[in-house]
Amino acid sequence: MKIFLAQQNYHIGNFEANTQKIITAIQQAKHSGGDMIVFSELCVCGYPPRDFLYFNDFINKCNQAINTIKQHADGIAVLIGAPSVNPLPRGKDLYNSAWFLADKEVAQVFHKTCLPTYDVFDEDRYFEPASQWELLLYKGKKIAVTICEDIWNLGNNPLYTVCPMDKLTLQNPDLMINLSASPFDYTHDKDREAIVKANVQRYNIPVFYCNTIGSQTEIVFDGASLVFDKNANLCARLKSFEEDLQGFTLLDDGSIDSSILIPHDQLPGQELTPLQLDEKLNIPLIYEALVLGIKDYFSKMGFSKAILGSSGGIDSAVVLALACEALGSSNVTAVLMPSPFSTGHSVSDAERLSKNLQNPYHVIPIREIYNSITGTLEPLFAGLPFNVAEENIQSRTRGNLLMAIANKFGYILLNTSNKSELATGYGTLYGDMAGGLAVLGDCYKLQIYELAKYINRKNEVIPNHILIKPPSAELRPGQKDSDSLPDYSILDKILYQYIELSKGPDEIKALGFEATLVDRILKLVNVNEYKRNQFCPIIRISHKSFGIGRRVPIVAKYLS
Numbered sequence: 392m393k394i395f396l397a398q399q400n401y402h403i404g405n406f407e408a409n410t411q412k413i414i415t416a417i418q419q420a421k422h423s424g425g426d427m428i429v430f431s432e433l434c435v436c437g438y439p440p441r442d443f444l445y446f447n448d449f450i451n452k453c454n455q456a457i458n459t460i461k462q463h464a465d466g467i468a469v470l471i472g473a474p475s476v477n478p479l480p481r482g483k484d485l486y487n488s489a490w491f492l493a494d495k496e497v498a499q500v501f502h503k504t505c506l507p508t509y510d511v512f513d514e515d516r517y518f519e520p521a522s523q524w525e526l527l528l529y530k531g532k533k534i535a536v537t538i539c540e541d542i543w544n545l546g547n548n549p550l551y552t553v554c555p556m557d558k559l560t561l562q563n564p565d566l567m568i569n570l571s572a573s574p575f576d577y578t579h580d581k582d583r584e585a586i587v588k589a590n591v592q593r594y595n596i597p598v599f600y601c602n603t604i605g606s607q608t609e610i611v612f613d614g615a616s617l618v619f620d621k622n623a624n625l626c627a628r629l630k631s632f633e634e635d636l637q638g639f640t641l642l643d644d645g646s647i648d649s650s651i652l653i654p655h656d657q658l659p660g661q662e663l664t665p666l667q668l669d670e671k672l673n674i675p676l677i678y679e680a681l682v683l684g685i686k687d688y689f690s691k692m693g694f695s696k697a698i699l700g701s702s703g704g705i706d707s708a709v710v711l712a713l714a715c716e717a718l719g720s721s722n723v724t725a726v727l728m729p730s731p732f733s734t735g736h737s738v739s740d741a742e743r744l745s746k747n748l749q750n751p752y753h754v755i756p757i758r759e760i761y762n763s764i765t766g767t768l769e770p771l772f773a774g775l776p777f778n779v780a781e782e783n784i785q786s787r788t789r790g791n792l793l794m795a796i797a798n799k800f801g802y803i804l805l806n807t808s809n810k811s812e813l814a815t816g817y818g819t820l821y822g823d824m825a826g827g828l829a830v831l832g833d834c835y836k837l838q839i840y841e842l843a844k845y846i847n848r849k850n851e852v853i854p855n856h857i858l859i860k861p862p863s864a865e866l867r868p869g870q871k872d873s874d875s876l877p878d879y880s881i882l883d884k885i886l887y888q889y890i891e892l893s894k895g896p897d898e899i900k901a902l903g904f905e906a907t908l909v910d911r912i913l914k915l916v917n918v919n920e921y922k923r924n925q926f927c928p929i930i931r932i933s934h935k936s937f938g939i940g941r942r943v944p945i946v947a948k949y950l951s
Contacts, residue, residue, distance in 0.1 A: 392426045392427065392529075392530050392532060392640070392641045393423075393424055393425050393426050393427075393638050393639070393640050393641075394425070394426065394427050394428075394429065394568075394599055394638065394639055394640075394641060395416075395420040395423070395425045395427070395428040395429065395636060395637065395638040395639075396428075396429050396599060396601045396616050396618070396627075396629060396635075396636070396637055396638075396639075397413070397416040397420070397428055397429065397430050397431075397601065397636050398431070398601060398602060398603065398604055398614045398616045398629045398630070398634060398635040398636070399412055399413070399416065399430065399431070399434065399603065399604065399605075399634050400603070400604050400605030400634055400687070401431075401434055401436075401437040401438070401603065401605060402437055402691050403436065403437030403438070403439075403440055403443070403607055403691075404436065404437060404440070404443060404449070405437070405691075406435070406436070406452045406453070406455070406456045409434065409435060409436070409437060409456065410435070410456045410459055410460060413430060413434065413435070413460055413471065414459075414460060414463050416428060416430075416636055417460070417463045417464070417467060417469055418463065419636060420467060420636070420638065421463075421466055421467045423638055424638075425467050425638055426467065426468065426530060427467065427468040427469070427470065427529065428467060428468075428469055428470070429470045429568055429570065429599060429601045430469075430470060430471045430472060430570065430601060431472055431570055431571060431572055431601050431602055431603035432472040432487070432489075432538055432539055432570045432571050432572040432603065433472045433473060433474065433487065433572060434471055434472045434473070434570075434603065435453050435456045435457060435460075435471055435472065435473035436449070436452075436453050436456075436473060436474065437607065438472075438572035438603060438607070438612075439511075439512075439513075439572070439607065439610070440474075441513075441517075444474060444485060444517045445517075450474060450476065450485070453473045453474055456473070457471070457473055457490060457492075457497070460492065461492040461495055461496060461497060462495055464492035464493055464494065464495055464496075465494065465495050468491065468492065468493040468498075468529055469491070469492040469493070470489055470490070470491055470492075470536065470568060470570065471489070471490050471492065472487075472488070472489055472490070472538065472570045472572075473488060473490055474486065474487060474488060474517075474518075475488040475490070475500055475502070477519045482519035483517060483518055483519040484519075485517055485518050485519065486500075486502040486503065486518055486519055486521065487502065487503040487506070487514060487517075487518045487538060488500050488501060488502050488503070488538070489501040489502075489503075489536050489538055489570050491527055491529075491536070493529070499525075499527055501521075501525075501527070501536040501537075501538070502519075502520070502521035502538075503518065503520070503521060503537075503538035503539070503540060504520050504521040504524070504540055504553055504554075504555040505520070505540035505553070505554070505555070506518050506520055506540075507539075507540075510934065510935065510940045511574065511609070511610055511931065511936075511939050511940045520553075521555065524555050524558040524559050525559075525562075526559060526562050526564055527568075532565045532566065532641070533562065533563060533564045533565050534564060534565065534566055534567070534568055535556060535559040535560070535564035535566070535567045535568070535594075535596075536567075536568050536569075536570075537555060537556060537559075537567060537568070537569045537570075538569070538570050538571070539569065539570065539571040539572060539573065540555065556590070556594060560594050564594075564596055565596060565597075565645055566596050566597040566598070566599065566641065566645070567590065567594065567596055567597070567598045567599070568598075568599045568601075569598065569599065569600045569601065570601055571600060571601060571602045571603070571616075572602070572603045572612060573602050573612065574610045574611060574612055574613075574931065575611045575612060575613035575676070575680050575931075575932065576931070576932060576933050576934040577672055577673040577676060577677050577680075577932055577933060578664055578665060578672070578673075578933070578934055579934065580613075580615070580631075580673060580676060583615070583617075584617060584625070584628070587600050587617050587619060588619055588623050588625070591619045591620075591621065591622075591623045592623050595621060596621055596645065597618070597619060597620050597621050597641065597645060597646075597647060598617070598618070598619045599618050599639070600616055600617040600618070600619075601616045602614050602615060602616045602617075602629075604632060604633065604634060604683075605683070605687050606683050606684040606686070606687035606688060606930070607687075607691075608688065608928050609928045609929055609930060609931045609936065609938055609939060609940075610931055611680045611683055611684050611930060611931060611932070613631050613632050613676070613679075613680065614629055614630060614631055614632060614633065614634075614635065615628055615629060615630070615631045616628070616629040616635070617629075618639050618647065620645075620646050620647040621645045621646060622646070626639060626647045626648075627639060631676070631679065632679045632680065632682075632683050664891070664892070664934065666892075667884060667887070668835065668837070668883055668884050668887035668891075670835065670837035670838045670840070670841050670883070671841055674838070674841045674842060674844075674845045675845060677834070677838065677842065677932050678713070678842060678845055678846070680930070680932050681713050681830060681831075681834075681842075681930055681932065682713055682716050682717045683717075684828075684830070684930035685697075685713060685714055685717035685718065685805075685828070685830060685930070686717040686718065688803075688828050688928075688930075689717070689718060689803065692803070694801070694802075694803050695718065695722055696718070696722045696723070696724070696800070696801065696802045696803070697714050697718055697722065697723045697724070697802055697803050697804075697805050698723075698724045698725075698726065698793060698796055698797050698800075698802040698803070698804055698805070699711060699714065699723070699724075699725060699726070699793070699804065699805040699806075699807060699826075700725075700726055700727075700728060700789050700793055700807065700823070701725035701726065701727050701741040701744065701745065701752065702727075702737060702741065702807075702865070703727075703734075703736065703737035703738060703739075703740035703741040703744075703857065704737075704857065704862060704863070705836075705839055705840060705843055705853075705857055705858065705862060706807045706808070706809050706831055706839060707725075707741075707807040708740075708741075708744050708843065708853045708854075708857050709830075709831065709839050709842050709843050709846065709853070710805055710806075710807045710830045710831060711723065711725055711744060711745070711748060711750065712744075712748060712843075712846045712852055712853060713830055713842075713846075714805055714830070715748045715750055720748050720749045720750040721749075721750070721751070723748075723750045723751075724750065724751050724752065724753070724796070724802065725741065725744075725745050725750060725751070725752040725753075726752070726753050726755060726792065726793060726796065727741045727742065727752060727753065727754045727755070728754075728755050728756070728757050728788075728789045728792060729754070729756050729757070729758075730756075730757050730758060730761055730785045730788075730865070730866070731758050731761060731762075732785070732865050732866060732867055732868055732870070733865050734865060736856060736860070737865060738754065740854050740856055740857050742754075743854045744852075744853060744854055744857070747851070747852050747853075747854070748852065755792060757785065757788045757789065757792070760788050761784060761785055761788060764784050764788070765781060765784065777867065781866075781867075782819075782864070782866035782867060783819045783822055783866075785822075785866050786819035786822030786823045786864075786866065787819060787821050787822040788822075789822065789823070790819075790821055790822045790823065790824075790825040793825065794825060803827040803828065804825060804826045804827050805826055805827070805828055805830055806823075806824065806825065806826025806827075806828065806829040806830065806832065806926075806927055807823070807826075807830070807831065808823060808824060808829060808831065808832055808926075809831045809832065809834055809835065809836050809839055810831070810832060810833055810834055810835050810836075810886070810890075810933075810937070811835050811836040811876070811879060811882055811883055811886065812836075813829075813832055813919075813922075813923055813926065813937055814886050814890065814915070814916050814919075814937075815876060815882070815886075815912065815915040815916065815919065816915055816918070816919025816922055817864075817872070817875060817876060818922065820922055820925060823864075824922065824925075824926055824927075825927075826927045827927055827928075828927060828928055828930070829926065829927050829928065829929040829930065830930055832926070832929030832930070832936070832937060832938075833929050833930060833931050833932045833933050833936040833937070834932065835879075835883040835886065835887070836862070836879040836882075836883060837879055837880065837883045840858065843857070843858055844858070861873065862879075877908060877912065881904070881908070882912060884904075885899060885904055885908070885909060885912050885913075886912065886916070888902065889912075889913055889916060890916070890935055890937075890941070891933060891934060891935045893935075896909055896910060896913055899913075917943075917947065920943060920944070920945045920947075921945045923937050923938075924945055926938070
């Protein structure tokens, strides 16, 4: 039996485009002699559809798409992901389902059992878990169809009381096919393979794992679909961050055509999360994820041009380079806005960067605007010392100018804040925190320096002076980030323990970090939740990003 995996990039709610993409892949697989083609979880509507699932019209359009797709399931069988209606009067109205189409009919429908409710997932809000499990019988093969869950569950996850694969294995399946929508994070490439391999070893059958690709606002899916034979040999790993379509021949003895075996590293048997922040970990993959995140955000929103404030610092430099790669240099406008406290090299470094990238840029000094605002406020501020109020006037002036230009020309403003700043509140609401998309909001400062080095791997795109000068917001004379924050080499590691690993203050102090410093940093994180609550979407590249993946109260006493 020849099985194709269709790893595709879907647009949530764009039923016409998604349906056409699915049909095109079916025709290609059919032309290549495929017996079955497998798509990813909820491919018909796009994942995650979230509260669109409450709209009857949305579900009706899913069903209409399935009716169109099934007309092409002739001479080839098709497995697609889509919601299905729960006919029972109890429980949620919908199932998260895999639809098996054959002979232009809906032959079987399989439902997801283990509904994730952690991090970015909230499937229990919408779906009823499966309560019955049966195999798919096709061309003499007994197939266990699962939807993401068993790849991670392995029958021993305390979050779930039922492991569907443990139920299905009692019926002696010949192989497992898994429809998945598994997001990217930079700790998650090797361990995903390890867990798929562990499934093979547990159930002693081949696994065909089809993942989606593409970015859906914050979440990036990297694809990298997998095929393992019954002996836990890796037969294929589809492309990362790209669409792909590949076919594999399952032989009568349950093995897979040995000519397609590919070498792979020895993989551990469980998911791994680093105990310490490794700022060098998987930087090339982070780069690809951020580029795809920008590209899909713009294309799926119907925009083509971006604008950002270019300060001559490392964060805006990396965002500018990523945006130029994603959208094309001619579609990214940089605006340099020196204030009375800006250094000469801020402008010259930013100009050199744009010349290297060949993107359009403008220099708009804000000295007169700043003086006008402070002059207007002088009667009220008379006799009071210069402080954060005057600093933020500069930042908000820049935000106003950037949004004015964006509105005038139909651009999207890219935010350049990083995770270290967002965590500690080192940013100005309605100023440098303005924007439609935060490119680096899930990247710690140390990771951004590594990204800059990666961007410069072939030639100097980002001027070297940007990489070596001390980071500064330049909102007062001689200002440096280190005036307000601990050194990033310490700060980022403490933040990682608190945010990614959810460790409390005593646990972090026990790792050897200075106690008063830990208390200070954690207090900064907690009292600045109100700022992050008003922030724009963040491209997620870690397993615990600010935003939908981390939901904590704004008004709370904990560690405050």
